[in-house]
Amino acid sequence: xxxxxxxxxxxxxxxxxxxxxxxxxxxxxxxxxxxxxxxxxxxxxxxxxxxxxxxxxxxxxxxxxxxxxxxxxxxxxxxxxxxxxxxxxxxxxxxxxxxxxxxxxxxxxxxxxxxxxxxxxxxxxxxxxxxxxxxxxxxxxxxxxxxxxxxxxxxxxxxxxxxxxxxxxxxxxxxxxxxxxxxxxxxxxxxxxxxxxxxxxxxxxxxxxxxxxxxxxxxxxxxxxxxxxxxxxxxxxxxxxxxxxxxxxxxxxxxxxxxxxxxxxxxxxxxxxxxxxxxxxxxxxxxxxxxxxxxxxxxxxxxxxxxxxxxxxxxxxxxxxxxxxxxxxxxxxxxxxxxxxxxxxxxxxxxxxxxxxxxxxxxxxxxxxxxxxxxxxxxxxxxxxxxxxxxxxxxxxxxxxxxxxxxxxxxxxxxxxxxxxxxxxxxxxxxxxxxxxxxxxxxxxxxx
Amino acid sequence: xxxxxxxxxxxxxxxxxxxxxxxxxxxxxxxxxxxxxxxxxxxxxxxxxxxxxxxxxxxxxxxxxxxxxxxxxxxxxxxxxxxxxxxxxxxxxxxxxxxxxxxxxxxxxxxxxxxxxxxxxxxxxxxxxxxxxxxxxxxxxxxxxxxxxxxxxxxxxxxxxxxxxxxxxxxxxxxxxxxxxxxxxxxxxxxxxxxxxxxxxxxxxxxxxxxxxxxxxxxxxxxxxxxxxxxxxxxxxxxxxxxxxxxxxxxxxxxxxxxxxxxxxxxxxxxxxxxxxxxxxxxxxxxxxxxxxxxxxxxxxxxxxxxxxxxxxxxxxxxxxxxxxxxxxxxxxxxxxxxxxxxxxxxxxxxxxxxxxxxxxxxxxxxxxxxxxxxxxxxxxxxxxxxxxxxxxxxxxxxxxxxxxxxxxxxxxxxxxxxxxxxxxxxxxxxxxxxxxxxxxxxxxxxxxxxxxxxxxxxxxxxxxxxxxxxxxxxxxxxxxxxxxxxxxxxxxxxxxxxxxxxxxxxxxxxxxxxxxxxxx
Numbered sequence: 020x021x022x023x024x025x026x027x028x029x030x031x032x033x034x035x036x037x038x039x040x041x042x043x044x045x046x047x048x049x050x051x052x053x054x055x056x057x058x059x060x061x062x063x064x065x066x067x068x069x070x071x072x073x074x075x076x077x078x079x080x081x082x083x084x085x086x087x088x089x090x091x092x093x094x095x096x097x098x099x100x101x102x103x104x105x106x107x108x109x110x111x112x113x114x115x116x117x118x119x120x121x122x123x124x125x126x127x128x129x130x131x132x133x134x135x136x137x138x139x140x141x142x143x144x145x146x147x148x149x150x151x152x153x154x155x156x157x158x159x160x161x162x163x164x165x166x167x168x169x170x171x172x173x174x175x176x177x178x179x180x181x182x183x184x185x186x187x188x189x190x191x192x193x194x195x196x197x198x199x200x201x202x203x204x205x206x207x208x209x210x211x212x213x214x215x216x217x218x219x220x221x222x223x224x225x226x227x228x229x230x231x232x233x234x235x236x237x238x239x240x241x242x243x244x245x246x247x248x249x250x251x252x253x254x255x256x257x258x259x260x261x262x263x264x265x266x267x268x269x270x271x272x273x274x275x276x277x278x279x280x281x282x283x284x285x286x287x288x289x290x291x292x293x294x295x296x297x298x299x300x301x302x303x304x305x306x307x308x309x310x311x312x313x314x315x316x317x318x319x320x321x322x323x324x325x326x327x328x329x330x331x332x333x334x335x336x337x338x339x340x341x342x343x344x345x346x347x348x349x350x351x352x353x354x355x356x357x358x359x360x361x362x363x364x365x366x367x368x369x370x371x372x373x374x375x376x377x378x379x380x381x382x383x384x385x386x387x388x389x390x391x392x393x394x395x396x397x398x399x400x401x402x403x404x405x406x407x408x409x410x411x412x413x414x415x416x417x418x419x420x421x422x423x424x425x426x427x428x429x430x431x432x433x434x435x436x437x438x439x440x441x442x443x444x445x446x447x448x449x450x451x452x453x454x455x456x457x458x459x460x461x462x463x464x465x466x467x
Numbered sequence: 468x469x470x471x472x473x474x475x476x477x478x479x480x481x482x483x484x485x486x487x488x489x490x491x492x493x494x495x496x497x498x499x500x501x502x503x504x505x506x507x508x509x510x511x512x513x514x515x516x517x518x519x520x521x522x523x524x525x526x527x528x529x530x531x532x533x534x535x536x537x538x539x540x541x542x543x544x545x546x547x548x549x550x551x552x553x554x555x556x557x558x559x560x561x562x563x564x565x566x567x568x569x570x571x572x573x574x575x576x577x578x579x580x581x582x583x584x585x586x587x588x589x590x591x592x593x594x595x596x597x598x599x600x601x602x603x604x605x606x607x608x609x610x611x612x613x614x615x616x617x618x619x620x621x622x623x624x625x626x627x628x629x630x631x632x633x634x635x636x637x638x639x640x641x642x643x644x645x646x647x648x649x650x651x652x653x654x655x656x657x658x659x660x661x662x663x664x665x666x667x668x669x670x671x672x673x674x675x676x677x678x679x680x681x682x683x684x685x686x687x688x689x690x691x692x693x694x695x696x697x698x699x700x701x702x703x704x705x706x707x708x709x710x711x712x713x714x715x716x717x718x719x720x721x722x723x724x725x726x727x728x729x730x731x732x733x734x735x736x737x738x739x740x741x742x743x744x745x746x747x748x749x750x751x752x753x754x755x756x757x758x759x760x761x762x763x764x765x766x767x768x769x770x771x772x773x774x775x776x777x778x779x780x781x782x783x784x785x786x787x788x789x790x791x792x793x794x795x796x797x798x799x800x801x802x803x804x805x806x807x808x809x810x811x812x813x814x815x816x817x818x819x820x821x822x823x824x825x826x827x828x829x830x831x832x833x834x835x836x837x838x839x840x841x842x843x844x845x846x847x848x849x850x851x852x853x854x855x856x857x858x859x860x861x862x863x864x865x866x867x868x869x870x871x872x873x874x875x876x877x878x879x880x881x882x883x884x885x886x887x888x889x890x891x892x893x894x895x896x897x898x899x900x901x902x903x904x905x906x907x908x909x910x911x912x913x914x915x916x917x918x919x920x921x922x923x924x925x926x927x928x929x930x931x932x933x934x935x936x937x938x939x940x941x942x943x944x945x946x947x948x949x950x951x952x953x954x955x956x957x958x959x960x961x962x963x964x965x966x967x968x969x970x971x972x973x974x975x976x977x978x979x980x981x982x983x984x985x986x987x988x
Contacts, residue, residue, distance in 0.1 A: 041976065062916065063916075063919070070614070070620070071615070072618065072922050076922040078918075079931055081810060224609065314982075327915045332912075335981055346984060347983065351982040356913055365913075419911070440961050441961075442697070442699045443963075444702055445699070
């Protein structure tokens with residue numbers, strides 16, 4: 020392999036490039052992006068909007084890093100992949116031959132065909148109105164900046180991770196936010212009802228008008244083609260000058276139609292990230308596993324993984340294959356985290372929204388109802404399948420080991436302090452006594 | 468529904484603060500001055516009176532509208548007089564800068580000097596009241612990270628308000644160190660407080676110490692409110708407020724009231740670079756057993772406390788919990804922490820600079836002690852201890868730590884001195900880097916590379932570079948402020964003390980969560 024071409028400079032594509040370079044000093048590496056000149060952390064888009072960071076802060080490596088590591092960066096949109104001639108064609112007319120091609124084009128916000136009712140744009144979809152958008156990349160951030168300037172009310176559709184980010188962004192600018200959530204509790208598709216209620220309380224405390232069991236029915240335009248209101252399935256008309264769509268993302272693979280590369284929702288790959296086309300691979304949000312992928316703990320992973328860490332792990336693994344050690348993807352114990360305004364969330368292992376029939380659950384909540392901890396375990400042998408926490412920081416290495424070693428829920432509860440990752444002097448829960456004080460005093464812990 | 472919680476005290480608070488600040492700065496031009504014979508008789512030693520009368524004859528009884536012309540003329544007269552004394556080798560007669568300040572204060576006349584209480588209220592107290600009005604509504608906010616709009620605000624993003632504040636601060640330090648005679652009005656304002664605390668009139672250092680303490684207390688209240696719900700931040704803020712008020716301010720004033728050596732007993736060599744200078748050694752020896760205790764205490768702090776406490780807790784035990792410079796940086800400087808330079812080149816400059824200052828401080832002190840004990844003014848007859856220590860005092864003690872270190876807060880961030888110049892920080896850092904249980908732990912593979920930790924690191928550490936590769940942050944410069952851990956949206960970072968062999972300094976290239984590759988057995 021002499022020429023490695025990577026389409027997409029997100030976490031998956033860049034991790035691939037970095038790990039290939041670490042192991043192979045000679046291969047030519049080109050990373051193409053239509054979005055930005057340099058790799059940046061799209062997880063930080065919200066912080067740019069809120070004024071916590073500048074765009075420059077979101078770049079994990081200084082600009083000289085790429086030349087120093089001889090990773091060529093190209094700013095272009097890839098129009099076409101010619102798998103027979105093993106080359107790609109860009110919108111600037113350039114043709115790049117490759118020995119290996121990695122498709123790491125990420126996602127694009129999901130859209131549904133919500134009707135836009137009334138004149139003067141009867142044919143337009145509601146989602147096409149000015150002021151209606153999702154949030155995935157820098158372009159979305161720019162339009163959100165433009166379309167929220169000076170407005171007073173906004174509606175966010177969807178109670179997932181992007182939805183709550185958009186709500187926090189709008190709220191930080193003093194814009195009144197209504198959130199429409201389809202489920203009966205917040206993020207019920209992923210979280211049990213108690214956790215959803217805890218998050219719901221947290222959002223309402225922060226003046227978010229959270230409407231559960233409510234969906235978007237119509238988006239109403241004004242005369243200029245801009246959103247002026249939405250109608251909910253409850254029949255309410257809510258004035259809104261901005262509508263944030265947080266109803267998920269789909270793989271960004273439109274440009275591959277007709278290329279001969281097998282697509283379903285994403286680019287179909289096997290556990291080696293190989294597509295049906297020779298020397299074409301796909302990593303990150305944009306791929307879709309043909310067969311089920313199983314983690315080390317035996318849990319089945321989703322066929323499309325749309326998480327920052329999984330993008331990184333895909334890249335780490337594919338780099339091995341590209342450097343001559345064909346390596347199957349073997350994720351470890353699942354983990355993820357998020358933050359709902361000021362409420363941190365961490366999850367490890369398998370935490371079904373609705374308990375599996377052969378599982379039991381241990382649930383603890385602080386009397387203040389602003390922290391909780393849940394441990395799910397197999398009823399038969401009491402071994403832990405997963406745990407998650409809201410408002411409490413857990414140590415990944417410890418949780419990971421408990422789940423891998425199938426420790427019993429009793430051991431985990433007794434040793435819970437070992438997973439304490441809360442800052443010093445912050446009380447860590449001791450669910451067995453329902454007290455929140457850590458058993459060791461701070462003085463003992465300092466000299467522990 | 469009111470999404471923005473700030474209640475209506477913020478703007479009045481800001482206006483009152485700015486009004487107080489304006490009166491305070493403006494007061495420098497308020498007093499009139501007249502050098503009368505009575506003033507001379509009150510302030511000049513009888514032996515020098517005749518000479519002073521002659522030297523100041525042209526300006527005597529003349530009414531000056533403000534300090535600018537008066538201080539200039541007075542200084543010129545005294546300089547001429549001193550030049551004569553020097554020529555005739557009558558060094559004991561030389562009129563010192565503090566004598567000059569005493570004359571200046573006594574020569575103040577008109578409305579201002581007789582109404583300093585009123586002006587103290589209209590300036591210092593009004594600004595204090597306004598600042599608290601501005602800050603206290605934060606109490607109505609829910610706990611959480613409050614960095615909204617920091618990079619949109621010209622006061623905190625290195626914009627034009629920042630440059631104005633920097634200009635004011637730099638001006639303050641230049642006057643304080645080099646032209647204190649123009650601060651006479653402030654000395655008059657603080658005279659009553661100074662008499663109450665130490666029984667003598669205010670010097671420029673008393674004014675500076677009072678302002679410094681007030682700023683730490685007021686901005687400390689701001690920190691306590693900003694980090695509600697975060698016990699680590701609140702405790703260490705309370706700690707720096709306590710050490711500044713009691714150890715740096717009240718205790719030394721009280722000691723000086725008792726005619727003991729006035730020492731800030733929590734500050735020590737090599738930050739307190741003059742600790743082993745001849746006049747301070749003599750002062751302590753003269754003070755008897757208490758003086759010797761101070762000498763032993765100050766020596767034990769750097770010799771024993773630094774290695775022991777830094778081994779257990781990292782350098783934070785001093786830098787972000789006790790130190791006065793750190794106290795100012797963590798309170799007054801907190802709005803500017805995000806302006807520190809994170810580039811690799813800045814780290815390279817930092818390492819060369821801060822360790823050079825440490826070497827300079829050690830050599831300078833060695834030379835001073837050599838000359839003290841050997842009674843030789845110079846080593847090998849050429850390296851003059853007095854010259855070397857004056858160079859250190861001017862360039863490091865005044866320009867670097869004061870004018871640059873604090874003056875440039877709003878432009879270069881709040882830890883410029885601590886990061887690039889403090890010899891004690893360099894020494895603590897060496898211990899922390901090579902023999903300490905302290906580290907900032909990275910929580911497995913959870914980093915999302917957002918960059919909040921790096922952006923808000925006041926020491927300019929690229930925290931994310933470590934976090935995203937699963938490595939613990941072990942850096943000599945880390946002062947353990949804990950802000951990276953606070954602002955991390957995924958709870959990835961934690962300040963920990965544990966067995967020093969458990970610090971993860973060389974992580975696997977593939978971090979936890981991915982079992983595809985087993986690179987090490």
